[in-house]
Amino acid sequence: MQNELITDATLVSNYIKGEEPALEVLIKRHKQRIYSFIYSKVLDKDIAEDIFQDTFIKVIKTLKRGKYNEEGKFLPWVMRISHNLVIDHFRRNNRMPKFSNSGDFNIFSVLSDTALDAERTLIKMQVESDVRKLIEELPADQKEVLVMRMYNDMSFKEISDKTGVSINTALGRMRYALINMRKIIDKHNIILTN
Template identity: 75%
Template sequence: MEHTEANDAFLVKSYIEGNENSLSILINRHQHRIYSFIFSKVFDKDVAEDIFQDTFIKVIRTLKRGKYNEEGKFLPWVMRIAHNLVIDHFRKNKRMPKFENSGDFNIFSVLCDSGLNAEKQIIKDQIEADVKELIKELPEDQLEVLVMRIYKDMSFKEISERTGVSINTALGRMRYALINLRKVIEKHNLVLTN
């Protein structure tokens, strides 16, 4: 073990002095262990490849800048860099979640129809038709305000101008229209939910 560490230290020193072949030896010597470590965390070959590359880019830049402190711990140092980059990877993914597609790509995992399906659409149409029939039971003045507000999407100011009553009266008629509508629904035990 000490022999290997000494060799690493020698190779690092040699690399810093300009011997590019030393880096090749270091990478070949430790690539399996570092790559396996990264893969064991991310379980994705492409991601592992990227992190392995980023790890050694960092190693190369640090060594060339002369900022590496040789303590005979080259491999633990590289593993620490890889570990930090794995953490960065998961942090980044947490902020920007991706769609996972292991194996066959399924377009419906990224696309969905937000509209109602045929069955729900039929139920919705039935409920709306029932409500239209129910509101006919309301007194004329309340019915008029409710239709203008709900079906014609008019404001209470517009309703008051059209019907010639105050806004407060229009609001009151709307309130009583809803109260009476609920009473009719309860009286007939109707279920008007989708």
């Protein structure tokens, strides 16, 4: 039977039974619609691609756990997941996330998933280690602002007072720190995922 004639529900059922290619058909079938929706909200190709991938990571995890029960409504379900991830993206980027002041930098203290299995815990530890290494590669002035903001939860006003530079300079250093971290990530092909 040709793929176009197989319903989403059948493909989902086949994937759950262990037929990995069924998921590929579903992704190809709905990629344009889901990606276009995400892009229309974030207006950035890279961010849209990241959220699209995160959407299907969540879809796979849910299907593998046997938690899917939207029989025959696969696309609306996936669109809801992507919509929630877009909202999460804006929440995270509305302002810099605050981190718990545990002394040790933990990028995942802002993620609200408490049910971590051993594999994901290991991945998170690896990524945290990667992030610490990235921070070490930054110029001293940028690293200082980033650490004060992220480790110590200081406001830009407090950073300005402590470093003796204007708030705008502190903001600029933070911005360049994030830009440079992105460049370092790209240069080393580091994949930060959770």
